[in-house]
Amino acid sequence: MIEMHDIEKYHQSGPRKTYVLRYVHLNVAEGEFVSIMGPSGAGKSTLLHIMGMLDEPTAGSYRFLGAEVGGMGEKERTEIHRQHIGFVFQAYHLIDEQTVYENLEMPLLYQKVKGSERKARVSELLDRFQMVAKKDLFPHQLSGGEQQRVGVARALIGQPTLILADEPTGNLNSKQGEEVMDMLRELNDEGTTIVQVTHSEKNAGYGSRVVHLLDGKIEQEGRY
């Protein structure tokens, strides 16, 4: 699904290049659950952003489902987003002015899904994540765990094939964190590919493979 070859990302300041990522080769097959680990500033988030096409590498090749992302236009990339990729953020990033229901519905609006189907899919997810009673609440009325549950649900609503999670449990206590990780594992069991960035060995244990990043380079890869 993901084929990255010699990906580089650097900031040019004068004659100096500051590398965020370098010599990154990484393939992720469909159905994998990959955890990216490493200390702060190692380039984990940048790698995830490049995978999610929110950022572009300065050099190297990135193929998504066999297509070279570098040659795509804005429209094509947006199309892939909508159809294949779901995001989960550490800070949840829910829209404060919208209710749980509206937050979940939002990606479907951008995919131009019909009203009746939107309703069905939002209801299904509310049900599955046990949020039916809270669908009319605003984000600030929820606990952190609940907010992240909405965040995961929102990432799923577009029925993506790939979920990118940036420290999904970073702001949660351990019990809430476990809940979220269980959800991700369940999704992976159902066939969704997942790439997560995490600091926690325990969370990494939920996945099938670990990639260690240090100073923008892949130090080692391991399997669980």
Next chain:
Amino acid sequence: MLGNYLTTALRLLWRERGYAAINIFGLAVGFALCLLVVQFAAYQLSVGDFHEKKDRIYRVLEKEDRIDHLLASWEWSEYSMSLPIPLGPALEEQLPEVEEAVRFRPGRGPRLLRVGDKDGVYEKVVWTEASVFDVFSFELLRGDPKTALTRPYTMVLTEPLARRLFGERDPIGQVVRVNEEFDCEVTGIVGQPPSGSLIQFSALLSFATEYTVNRTKVSSSWIFVQLTPGADAAAVAARISGIVKEPRLSGSYALQPLKSIYFDTELGNFLGPRGNPLYLTLGTILAAVVLMIAGVNYVNLATARAGRRIHEIGVRKALGAHRGQLMRQFLSESVLLSAAATVLGAALTEVLSLLLPVIAGSGFELPQLRWTTSTYAGAAALAVGVGLVAGAYPAYVVARFQPTAAVRGGRVGGTRLRQGLVVTQFTVTAALLTVTLLMWHQVDYIQNLLRKDSVLGLESEQVVVVHNTNSVLTVDQARTFKRKLLQDSRIAAVSLSTSVPGEDSRLGNSFEGEGVEGETEMNVFEADGDFVGILGLHVVQGRALTDEPADDRAVVINETVAKQMGWAEPLGKTLSNYWGDLRVVGVVEDFHFDGPRYKVEPLVIAPVDDWVEVILVRAQPGHLDAVLKVIDDKWAAVSPYHPIQRNSLEEVAAKLYSEDLLMGRALTLFLFLAIAVASVGLFGMAAHAAHERTKEIGIRKVFGASPGGLTAMMMRDFAKPVAVAFLLSVPIAYGLATHWLQEFAYRVEIGVGLFLVSGALSFVIAGLTVGHQAMRAALTNPIETLRTE
């Protein structure tokens, strides 16, 4: 503590300089307009202050018997200022409270004053008596104030005029030829009346002169009295009746305070400047509107931005700041901003006072702004006042924050209020826009109207109007002038007339129509045979007049006469008055000789009789410059000493709507400023909204929103208040426009189209303002904004 507030405020202004610039700019424009209006008002209100005894000077008015005027138009005042000549001295003698009485006669138009063989000059002359110096504070530089204006044929010149006429020579005892009619001896020199004087003149002629020269014609004068200190004007007025017995007097009088004459729109001031309270009111309202829009900008932006300072406020509260202290801090910030705006506004005022005459065209003079202590005090009061008023709400909102909410990072309330204020701003702006559009539509309509019926049309710039001021040329001399002009092949036609559309020298007369009961008031142009042709009037029946003796008793009428007389066949009918019977030989299509404000009235074009006021000359195409020179030369030949007074028919006819044009221009200026200030405010709000929503926009992008869709979403949020504002503005604009249009007998319809155009413009203006911010926000890379906190 204040120092602390000020340094914080200054740093904040610097950090948020974009917003500070918006606020300062808006307020500065508002202040500049206020200062202009204040200066305009101060000037207008000060007219008359030059006269030191102004509080004791009154104009004597006679209350007219209203029954006499039942038939007159309703616009007539119930007072008259024409009073019998003997009343002046009689008041002085018989009423102890009257210290002095001054009588006046104004000259109709400027008079030609000439010394020796030099060319004369046209100057404003007022007939009056010696007491004028004492009562009205005019400084007599040379001569004896007791005797300077007592004898017939004596005059007092203003200093500049004396220098013009006599140069370095001593003018006292010299002789000036007045209007080629009589000689006057110079008995004094008076200082030029300043602009604060209600009486303006270049020369004063003794009242006795007018009495002697025009003994038969002069029957009345205007009388001003100076009362003893503390005298009761109403009581004095009540005792005037019976002092002079004359059957046509009603016997009821009033004394009008000197200062109120300037703004008297009914009787007016025929001796000097007159003000129009309408302009003053309108200017005040418009300046207040722009200032209000600028104030709203401040309230909106300051309240919205307070959210970004929530942390600072929380910390201050946690460290023990009271509500009052926080409010004081925010108020001192707004006053600081407002003070900066005042300084900029004052500078802008200077620029605007230079620009205004250019924009408004000639004839619009604005007195120079004088920076006196009171101006400074006024500006300071404005700065502090606006700062406090505009700062009050944001300060209140800030002080109300709960420290816990502040530290947690909540949101600032008042969204509803802000929306309401934006709607108010745009309502006013949209209404102003609609009214201004309508005004230009109407001006355009007037021009077309006048062009269509030839008042302005038919290459009116090719027609030269030579003014025969004070009948310098007799009718025979004018005919000679015409013959000489026609010898030149570059001159197409010449016509003599008593008037021309746009000139107020028109006559009126009562006629009895053939087969019609009673008399009808009709307007009269006395003009020769070329008049109809030179103006390009359309003859619909019969023919124009000729200069043949057979046409001595012939007239041309307009369609309205025929209609009012009920004549189906007007040709050959007669109109009679004291001239005798006049036969109708032609009918011209109605044309708007009185401008668009009045319905076309009955008009009779009769042959030239004993007086010519204007000589119209049409140049052959392409020869205007040469023809002007020919006219000047021939004029100098037939009328030595009289400088020629001429302009084009286009200019004369433009007087019919010049006031509307001026109003349109002034309103456009205000409109542009209002739009600028409102747009800048909206821009600030859009920038703020975009900033507030960066996170949301980032999230939406990650989940598949396109930049176009996001831009549209942000613009939709602003479209709603603009739409509401526009709808609210419709009835306001409709009311104002209808009110204004009522002044015109000929007016445009207020159609849906007008509102469609102004609505579309409102949206375009708002869209352009908001669009840039929205687009910038929509194009931001989401990873910039969603970086984990």
